[in-house]
Amino acid sequence: MAEYTVIETRADYLAAVERIAAGTGPIAVDAERASGFRYSQRAYLIQVFRREAGTFLFDPPAVGRFDELNEAIHDDEWVLHAATQDLTCLREVGLDPSIVFDTELAARLLGMPRVGLGTVVEELLGIHLAKEHSAADWSTRPLPQPWLDYAALDVQLLPDLRDAIAALLDEAGKTDIAHQEFADELVRDLVPVRSEPWRRLSGIHSIRGVRNLAVARELWQARDALAREIDTAPGRLVPDASLTAAAKAMPESKRALAAMREFTGRASRTEIDRWWAAIETGRTTDDLPVLRGNGDTLPPPRAWSDRNPDADARLKAARTALTAVSEERSIPLENLLTPDTLRRVAWTPPAEITPESVAEALAAHGARPWQVAATSQVIAQAFVESSQSADEGSEPAS
Template identity: 55%
Template sequence: MTSDENMAADEVAPEPVQPEAPRLELRDPLPPVVDTEAALEDTCARIMAGTGPIALDAERASGYRYSQRAYLIQVRREGSGTHLIDPIAFDSLVPLDTAFDGNEWILHAATQDLMCLAEVGLYPEKLFDTELAGRLLNLPRVGLAALVEHYLGLSLAKEFSAADWSTRPLPEPWLVYAALDVEVLIELRDLIDADLIAAGKREWAAEEFESLLLFQGPPERKEPWRRTSGLHKARGRRALGIVREIWQARDRIAADRDTTPGRILPDASILELATTPPQDLNALKGMRIMRNRGPRRFMSEWFDAIERGLTLDEHELPTTNQRIDGPPPPRAWADKNPEAAERLARGREIVTELAETHDLPTENLISPQLVRNLAWEPPAEVSVDTVADALRDQGAREWQIGLVAGPLADAFSS
């Protein structure tokens, strides 16, 4: 082989460049923002005159505001067009809920929007969640942009997803972005629905969507302050007590000002104050973390919180172990309850096999927490019926119970 041939053999053929999908564009002119009673009345009339399901989306300001309220609601329906509604301009949007008249809602990642929509008087009677449907189809990516590209061959920009939607007036590029989020949601729903039917999963999806109608938000944490980033740096109960007092003070301030807590005082600053508490107010003022205007505005609140943490009685201090509901972390099972550890290992193996058989993500086949709960404390008499009842009591859907109850009962009783 010649040197030229050797060089050619060593060369790696470049990866073919995939052509970029064309961008999704608005088919109609950008509608004006609905922010008056007259405009809302006209919007309701147009929606009622439309046909078919109703595509909805909501924009929040999670990284900027304490509340999870909606700052823009997008609605689209065939024969009605797209509507951009400013919920801040109205006491409630019950007239809009009436205009929906029990028709199916189409949402993407419904659990993110249902609570803020309910806050303004919007409650679904039927819904279709495109993200959840994508999970049931075991698609590799289920974000809205990924689904739009997969099914429609179009790219959907998401550059304003983390914008401060409480801004007024909202910039036009943001409004275009928001309108595009519902532009093809109806077409997307129909294509995904056809795949669900072809995969024999439509009834499963119907049960999942039905359960979303009862969604009341994530369960409230008993000790939310323990989510402080870097909490492991707080050594001992006294330091944890100071973290808790500062966290709670910050949370009250953030709620009063409707500002995300991290903008009031970062978690890292809470940890620094708790691990090296200043001896007096002057020492607090001299700390590097108090140089910024945000934390400095609430100097007395931080010092009072530190004082409370330093003077708590021993019985008032938090434990060094996080209080949790249900069984302990699985890593501790082998020592604390070896039989439960064996049941969990068998249960996980069964769930993995079933998920592969039915082409599902394991977490959508059955919640991992339910498997842990059942493995830790199985029914006194393990059978298909008792396992099914235990899963049902914890919120499993009937289609899930039908697939996993028997195999789990066999695994746990062996």
């Protein structure tokens, strides 16, 4: 097995760009981050493979911007596995494809039960791909050679995997569907800006009372600020469960906070002044949060039967009908139509329910043309039938 070295200098990087540009066929690209270890989601290793060019492992913090490489390969097809996981960190360094082939998404559209890279490679190429380093801390320097071997193999197999999957898509009549989905990945907002990101704190729905919620918010913001400052994953400082426990308990003093067994984490005691200050702010602030977040968030479906029975009936009927379409087409239900899109159309349907009006509503919520064609008539029929069933159920007995 070849021994790989990481490209760290501009001179070596520019030489690699020339070799990649001279290669043939699509460009396989992958990126390794340090999720769970670092605050940032930046790439700490970028792997590139192209036939007749070879394999290249780049150190993004050392190289800096990749504009020259992007210019050389921008208009060629890039092959990625689960592209949405890597596009953001690639774009941060100037790598932004115009055409992608996502082998993970394509495997989903083919109805494969498991779509992890190792599983798909083994099933379609007959090669066992070990994934023991997938959750490693890729900010480590120097990177161990076994990690580099793993990273290189990830991209070396992608062009062959792409060809095998493309043939299956063609055989299943799903090539156009896949191309629509790939194009959507390139324009999708992968990093939505949340007005109140602290509301994503695990367990926050179990917190009762606006004052407790204010404490949870202040604790989350204090942890986030520290995590950003030292570039460490927030959960490694103090886990979500600890913040939630503190917000529920509302300790009366710094000593009481330190005495909480549920308040754990490597920074739970070393930064106790920071956490106590956050709790005091939450306990005294006049800026109290509302119990539910702002925005266009719909209530959870389990609450629909009480809050909007008609919408609940529409949702259940449409979901049942779409499940049949999903099975018939061998496409997962969430890929046939996103659950959020279906919920929004069920909650606020067109004034007049027809296949055409439902199609317009689906498109307005971002459904792709193939999704609209596959689901609009089925959804419209389910909505109408649910309404008729409700009307029949409300008729007085003769």
